[in-house]
Amino acid sequence: MDEEKIPLWRDDRVLKVVGQVIAVIVFVTVMLILGSNIARNFQALGITFGFDFLGRAASFGIGDTPIPYTPSDSxxxxxxxxxxxxxxxxxxxxxxxxxxxxxxxxxxxxxxxxxxxxxxxxxxxxxxxxxxxxxxxxxxxxxxxxxxxxxxxxxxxGPIFLTQRGVDMPWPSGTLQTWLSVAFLLVSAVLALIVWRRRVMVMVQRGESGRSLQLILIVIGVLALLALVFGLQWERPNLSDNAITGGLNLxxxxxxxxxxxxxxxxxxxxxxxxxxxxxxxxxxxxxxxxxxxxxxxxxxxxxxxxxxxxxxxxxxxxxxxxxxxxxxxxxxxxxxxxxxxxxxxxxxxxxxxxxxxxxxxxxxxxxxxxxxxxxxxxxxxxxxx
Amino acid sequence: MTTTNPEPSALSAPPTAQISPVAWAKRNLFSDWSNTILTVVCLGAIAWLAYGLLNWIFTQAQWQVISANLRLFFVGRYPAQLMWRPWTVLGIIALSAGLTWGILARSTWLFNQTGLVVLGVIAAICVALAVPVSLNTSLLLLAILGVSVAAAFAGQRIGQRFPTLVSWLPLIWLGIFFVVFGLIRGGLFLQEVRLDDLSGLLLTLLTAIVSIVLSFPLGVLLALGRQSNLPVVRWMSIGFIEIIRGLPLITILFMSSLLVPLVLPPNVRIDRVVRAIAGLTLFSAAYLAENVRGGLQSIPRGQSEAAKALGLSAPLVTVLIILPQALKAVIPTIVGQFISLFKDTSLLAIVGFAELLGISQSILSNPNFLGRYQEVYAFDTVIYFCCCYAMALASRRLERQLGTGQR
Missing domain, CATH: 1.10.3720.10 (MetI-like)
Structure with a gap:
């Protein structure tokens, strides 16, 4: 079989390289044109690029503010x-x-x-x-x-109130006791998870009943429930002459x-x-x-x-x-x-x-x-x- | 469950067991006590909902807001003296839809039971429209419906005479699209209507259809680009697809309305509608590309190897062997994407267009119809639901006809 020279314009390898080079050139050219347009438009409008404006006062109000915010903030x-x-x-x-x-x-x-x-x-x-x-x-x-x-x-x-100003419902009041209870709940959740894993392992690998560990789980559950109901200090929304106070308003x-x-x-x-x-x-x-x-x-x-x-x-x-x-x-x-x-x-x-x-x-x-x-x-x- | 068929034949359908309504209810609704409780609760919920809904529809709702603004809902602020053009367009579409239906159903019954029911419902709606709107409108709609049905019968004959016509249908519809677009838009010897002046359902349909038609080829190209063995093309496609898919559509529309004027030369101005359509198209193309990629990946390697062994060049392998199989495999997801594109046109209302939802908001801000939210939104829901559900049904039918999932 004699080697016939493939012409360049039909050589697959050459075509691939050329195609990619053309794609890059087109992409870069378009980007350059758009970029220069932006620069020219910026100049015409008298604006500059930069993130310094983020520090200036916003001066617009926001309805829902989960973190403190006033219009004079940035x-x-x-x-x-x-x-x-x-x-x-x-x-x-x-x-x-x-x-x-x-x-x-x-x-x-x-x-x-x-x-x-x-x-x-x-x-x-x-x-x-x-x-x-x-x-x-x-x-x-x-x-x-x-x-x-x-x-x-x-x-x-609950009580949960449904009004035009949204949903009012009970919510933990955010005192020291609330946070202690939250911490307790977190710890007991982690503890319960560990005990549960342990219980499954004992039951599967050793064939034991796991009764004692189940008892521990129940105790943790009861304590967590008590903390949830009484420890968090739920603040109930109160309805008093044309206003709902307390609790959480969504x-x-x-x-x-x-x-x-x-x-x-x-x-x-x-x-x-x-x-x-x-x-x-x-x-x-x-x-x-x-x-x-x-x-x-x-x-x-x-x-x-x-x-x-x-x-x-x-x-x-x-x-x-x-x-x-x-x-x-x-x-x-x-x-x-x-x-x-x-x-x-x-x-x-x-x-x-x-x-x-x-x-x-x-x-x-x-x-x-x-x-x-x-x-x-x-x-x-x-x-x- | 173990029924032995005396003479098993591969083609006969499995026997359908005939059961009495009582036995059916016992099996499906009251099989045990928990099921019975569930049934009773569901019945209660349905009764409560149905009572509330019917009560609202017939006694509380004030439907004048719909009947007084029907024209606004459908064609928006299209010039009143040019109303014959939307009507003509509706006629053309009804005629071609009937013909297409006939050609497609050339070898079967034209109308089965469901088809007849749907036709009956449409006719009933047309008749019922005489009360709130006018007798003329009602008659006109009925005439268009009649034309459509007659065209279906004619189409069946034509289809039987020229069976090859089926493969030309997409091209014919493309032609019809340009005629319709020309009629709406005007130009040549017709009075021109600016694209930015379109509104209502007309604008919704226009943006949806144009975006669907444009995004499909773009999506296929992007999917091929992503599968390409040229690194530059592949990385550019991946970058485009992933960035677009990572952004909410609203930011893309925001860009198309605010950023595009900044990157164009100062003397070039593009219609707002065109910019919005470009945004929708790019957005939808990125999602379509991922759907098509799924199809491309589902084609076994042997297919392209066999095609190459037959001596087909790389582009021909893609166009003739891979794409037809890949696209067929992903019809449901592609149509799903089209449906979500249709729903997404409602976002144009946020960036200041008066498409169906936008015009609804502006009708609601009319002091005469203040607070009639429920009626207007119920009407919009019905329109959107009918359009989307029709697309879903059409996709299921297409899937059955092409026999997806059967190799």
Missing amino acids: YGRAILVGLVNSLRVMILGIILATVVGITVGIARLSDNWLLRQIAGTYVELFRNTPLLLQLFCWYFAVFLNLPGDLQNPPRLP SPEFGAVLFGLVFYTAAFIAEVVRAGIQSVTKGQWEAARALGLQPGLAMRLVIFPQALRVMIPPLTSEYLNLAKNSSLAIAVGYADVYATSFTTSNQTGRTIEMILILMATYLAINLIISLGMNTFNRSVQLKER
């Missing part, structure tokens, strides 16, 4: 308040959406036909309408529709964003859960039942751990979506990190700086959620040897 502080607000909604939202989503997902597979239909309708309705519309519904049609006068507001046991904006995100994301999580459970083969169910496990136990000990392996990657992306969707809070006036950044950008004209800050914030939040979920994922995957 822009940086305002954005920090927004960030805390965002994180508050994201963390609570992820927890609640998981609970609701798993419940609905299991309900969709229930033996009861009626329950299946209800869960299915919920999922289809919430998945097929925009989140923004749902947020508006929660805010304008639900929360702002609650009674405005404080004579006799709707009252849930603003209608916060409520709308939280409820909207939770019920929207839960519908998607329900589908993830359903698909995960259906991915476990029928034989597993039958084997678990044959071993004498009750349906609830079979679900908890056999089916769900296996379904979890399939569920975690899509679950991660639902959590990421929830975190990103929390930026819609601006539509109902909840001061999250996007809303405060947007106001800052409008007031100072520092669009590019604020976009960079926003990008960094959201990318960091996404990264943290992804890393956490990936670690969790590794811990539940099959350990193959």
